[in-house]
Amino acid sequence: MIGFEVLARDGAARRGRLRTAHGNIDTPVFMPLATTGTVKAMTPEGVAATGARVVLGNTYHLMLRPSAERIATLGGLHRFMNWPYAILTDSGGFQVMSLAARRTISEGGVTFRSHLDGRPYELTPERSIAIQHLLGADLTMALDECTPHPSPREAVERSMELTMRWAERSRRAFVERPGHGIFGIVQGGIHPDLRLRATSRLTDIGFDGYAVGGLAVGEGQATMFAVLDATVPALPQDRPHYLMGVGKPGDLVGAVLRGIDMFDCVLPTRSGRTAQAFTRHGSLNLRNARHADDPAPLDPECLCPACAGYSRAYLHHLSRSGEILGSMLLTAHNLRYYADLMATMRTAIETGSLAAFAAAFESVE
Numbered sequence: 001m002i003g004f005e006v007l008a009r010d011g012a013a014r015r016g017r018l019r020t021a022h023g024n025i026d027t028p029v030f031m032p033l034a035t036t037g038t039v040k041a042m043t044p045e046g047v048a049a050t051g052a053r054v055v056l057g058n059t060y061h062l063m064l065r066p067s068a069e070r071i072a073t074l075g076g077l078h079r080f081m082n083w084p085y086a087i088l089t090d091s092g093g094f095q096v097m098s099l100a101a102r103r104t105i106s107e108g109g110v111t112f113r114s115h116l117d118g119r120p121y122e123l124t125p126e127r128s129i130a131i132q133h134l135l136g137a138d139l140t141m142a143l144d145e146c147t148p149h150p151s152p153r154e155a156v157e158r159s160m161e162l163t164m165r166w167a168e169r170s171r172r173a174f175v176e177r178p179g180h181g182i183f184g185i186v187q188g189g190i191h192p193d194l195r196l197r198a199t200s201r202l203t204d205i206g207f208d209g210y211a212v213g214g215l216a217v218g219e220g221q222a223t224m225f226a227v228l229d230a231t232v233p234a235l236p237q238d239r240p241h242y243l244m245g246v247g248k249p250g251d252l253v254g255a256v257l258r259g260i261d262m263f264d265c266v267l268p269t270r271s272g273r274t275a276q277a278f279t280r281h282g283s284l285n286l287r288n289a290r291h292a293d294d295p296a297p298l299d300p301e302c303l304c305p306a307c308a309g310y311s312r313a314y315l316h317h318l319s320r321s322g323e324i325l326g327s328m329l330l331t332a333h334n335l336r337y338y339a340d341l342m343a344t345m346r347t348a349i350e351t352g353s354l355a356a357f358a359a360a361f362e363s364v365e
C-alpha cells in the first residue's frame with residue numbers, strides 16, 4: 001500500500017503527494033526514464049539535482065540483461081543503480097510488443113525471443129510481478145497488452161478484456177509491503193465505452209493507483225484529450241492517475257488540467273541526445289547554425305548546469321562535434337525544464353491559477 005493525499009484542487013487538476021518506501025513524490029510529477037537502470041547521459045546525483053524523486057525502470061530490458069535475479073542478489077535496483085529515491089517499473093508488456101522477436105500472445109501470457117541474443121522467454125502476469133518484486137520497485141505495474149493503433153474495435157475490445165484478466169492475476173500475485181503499490185492499466189483504445197468498462201473492472205479489483213495506457217500512439221492530441229475527458233472522471237478520485245508514455249510539454253499541461261498526476265516519456269532524455277532543447281520560449285535545435293555565434297545561455301532563468309555555465313555557441317559546437325558532454329548538458333537541461341514545468345503547475349493548482357497558466361502556455365507553444 002502506498003499513501004496518496006490530494007492537497008489542493010483546481011478544477012479537475014490535483015496537487016498531491018505520494019508516500020513510498022523511498023520517499024515522498026509531489027504530484028503532478030514527471031518521471032525520467034531509467035530504461036536499463038540508468039537515465040541516459042546522467043549520473044543519479046544529476047538526476048536528483050533536476051528535482052526528480054522518482055524514475056522509471058524497464059522490466060523488459062532488465063529481465064534480459066543483467067536479469068532480475070542478479071539485481072536482487074546485488075541488493076535490488078535502488079542499490080544497483082545508486083538511486084535512493086522511488087522507482088516505478090513498467091510491466092514489460094509495452095516493450096515486448098515493440099522490441100522482442102517472435103511474440104506469441106495467449107491467455108497465459110506472452111512468449112518471445114530476446115532482441116539481444118534470440119533466447120526464448122515467457123512473460124506472464126505472475127512473472128512480471130515477480131520480476132518487479134525482485135527489482136524492488138516501489139511502484140509496480142500490472143501486465144497489460146498494448147493494442148496497436150489503429151485496430152478494429154473488436155480487436156481493441158478483445159485485447160482490453162485480456163488486459164483486465166491479466167490485471168486481476170497481477171493484483172493477486174502482488175505481495176503487499178508498506179510503501180509499495182501496484183497500478184492497474186486502463187486500455188480500450190479511443191472508444192470511451194471500452195475505457196469506462198476497463199475503469200470499472202479495475203476499480204472492482206482495487207489498485208493503489210490507476211494508469212491510462214495505449215495513448216500517444218498516433219491518435220493525435222485532440223483524441224487523446226477526448227479519451228481523458230471520458231476516462232479520468234470515472235477513476236477513483238482518492239488514488240493517483242498516471243498517463244503512460246506522455247509526452248510533449250503541451251500534452252502534460254492539458255492532461256494535468258484533466259486530472260492526471262503522473263507522467264513518463266522518452267522525449268526530454270532522447271531529445272537531449274539529439275541536440276533538441278525545451279525552453280520556456282519554445283524548443284530549439286542546437287545543431288542549427290544560427291546558434292554558432294550566440295554567447296547567451298539556453299534560458300537565463302533556468303538553474304540547470306547547462307544554463308549556469310555554457311553558451312548556446314558552445315552547446316552548438318559540442319553537438320556538431322558529437323561530444324558526449326553535449327548530450328549530458330542538454331539532457332540535464334531538458335529534465336530540469338520538465339521538472340520546473342511540473343513544479344510551476346503544482347504551484348498554479350495551489351493558487352487556483354492553472355487555467356490561466358495553461359492559456360498563457362498555449363500561446364508560447
Ligand SMILES: [Zn+2]
Pocket residue numbers: 298299302303304305306307308332333334336
Ligand atoms: Zn537549463
